[in-house]
Amino acid sequence: MDALRLDDVLEITGGRRFGSEGEPELSGVSIDSRTAGAGQLFVCLPGERFDGHGFAQAAADAGAAALVVQRELPVPLPQVLVPSCLAALGALGQARRRASPQALVLGITGTNGKTGTKDLAAAALGADRRCVSSLRSYNNAVGVPLTLLDVGPDTEAVVVELGSNAPGEIEALSRMVEPDVGLITNVHAGHLEGLGSLAGVRAEKAALLTGLVGRRVSILNRDDPSYGSLAAMAPGEVLSFGLSESADLRARDVRCSVESTRFVLDDDGREVVVRHLGRHAVFNALAALACAQVAGVDRAEAVQALAQVPPPPGRLQFKQRGGFTVLDDSYNANPGSLAAAAAAVAELGHPGRRVFVVGDMLELGSSSHELHRAAGRALAQSFPQLLVAVGSYARDVVAGAVEIGLDRDACITCSDREGAHAALASRLQRGDLVLVKASRRMALEDVLTDLSLPEPEGEAAIAP
Template sequence: AGTAAALAPADAVVLAAEDPLAALQRLATAWRRALGAQVIAITGSTGKTSTKDVLAAMLAPHRRTVATRQNLNTEIGLPLTVLSAPPGTEVLVLELAMRGAGQIAELTTISEPDVGLITNVGPVHVELLGSVEGVAAAKAELIAGLHAGATMIVPAGEPLLAPHLRADLRTVPVGPGGELTEADLDGLELPFDSAHMRQNAVAALAAARAIGVEPSGRIEVALSAMRGQQRQMPGDITVVEDCYNANPMSMRAALDDLQRSAPGRKVAVLGDMLELGPDAAAHHAAIGEHARAAGVDVLVAVGPLSAGLAADHTVADAEAAAALLPGLLSPGDTVLVKASRGIGLERVVEALA
């Protein structure tokens, strides 16, 4: 307390606590209740941030909305997001991240959501959770933590979540065969047309409707950094900068988008997917096969795990990839850059700027 007081301005209030983290979390819950805002909590193996960005854009013209910024989605970041909401905030859109069991439950307890949304379940953090069933159980802590009568949005037909659904919640399945599908996006003008982003938009639309908002017209989405933005580089090179995170599901989706949208040669710079557990080698080999099936013309693998991609070029790290790539490119190429965050592939993008 003495150190905190010494660092604070003379007119500041200093709150001393034996457990500062627990105090921060309790303050966030108290402010969430004082605001009286509706809270939408989003988790999932992939697409959390993009879905949050789309939902915030859908809500902004209708409600005073505060959404998670950057990566403030942990046991520290989420309370800071809640506490950043000014008086008069009507909706909080919160991203819930996790790396192990119990963490989603903790974030749900802090935020007391009115609407829960799980984007999907896949082999992410398997190294920590043991199996994809363990991943599903960890994500489903959001379902368990909702109050009776709340709305829960889930991917339609996901068997891994079925054992966790509750009869006292309003469950809304979305996607093919669900209550909401891509057809419900008709009439909305979205700044993207990739399949996985449109699926994220369907889930976001379900969440908006759950709190009585009907989006319409053009949706002005500002996607968070390194989540699939296209950047035009010198030499008529298009870069898809998607190097914030990666797992088998998101890798396949990104490669499918590259196949569909690239007008010229397709170049993929793919780095290691981390925390995949004992099946990591098989997952990387499968991504290499998927890249070839997607018509990738030049495949560059970055990192020891990615050596299993059977790529045209294999390098040890991001620095080596940044040095190699400019010499491989021609005008009109589209370059996908994707890996887990720890690989640091943004350095490859910077080398092309």
């Protein structure tokens, strides 16, 4: 980002200055004292576990030039006192976006696929545009302004991921981002504890469309059941993607393997290859190509760029373990993403047994028991040879799976990761493909730590 002056910070945040004298030129903005650099403005964000005010001196020792604070601190730096450091960070991000009118800004939200689509869209636009995009899953009131603060005068495109688990969050983030283009990947049951119902999820995601400015282009999933209602709310042009014949950007001839997902674009016959696995990756790639089309990026260059993008961490990543293969999809889970992961395993053509290790899907509110039972039914349709359900809703998952015909002897319920580890240690076989999927707070990726299978007799590797 361009250098900020302290007077700029005061004007943008409406804060009051005190502390050390001087007019430092600020090289950037940081919220983490461990990564704060020389000349940066350190914003002392209070949080549930840590309070940035307690790390202000460490930031100063690392070279920070000024602080944004909610209370005066005995730190020898210029300080800007504000009612809310979080609101001040948002104001700084919005100011940076408004100072860069030359950039096409794309906002991406949806229940599933946000981060994968964001990465693919950033690659497609970056093929011939100077592009800034959200790091990892920086999609909340902290991560979004940090993304915007990376925008500079030479930035031509910005891809921002927007997340929500409560009503009004997408609206607030959209006001900050002021996107020219809004992309909604899909609408499924997720974060129902805060959003209440599928209708509540749909209304929350649709707030991205009502917040569009400039070109006001909406990019929507033609195959999603909410397409019609979302398209009706779009303030301008609608560009659709999907497998449906009525999609503007349509894929056909989908082929899934353990290495990649391939499909053919219906309008020009061009083959697209992505390293992201599963049929749902087709929708993410189509959405990214729709973004490139709106931005005027050459399609051949965009398609070539997509082929280089690795899957995000914890999203259907292959990991070889001692004697078996893990398909790590443990970053998060809701009913839609769990069903998509199970379907992906069924399509990959892996020769080993299918072993599903699934944990609780959190934040589903009063629908939790019902949705976990439905998840079990969805899992059973991919015919696992072993299902290990972990957590408070494990019995619901197994009940749903058995209900539509999965053998009860192929199902195990465990209350915690330790129990699942023990069950897998006695049940796994060499060559198995193990899908691991759960909500982030379950930390289910740890269930396979230090687990390996012995070499079969007579096949031990010979040391050179």
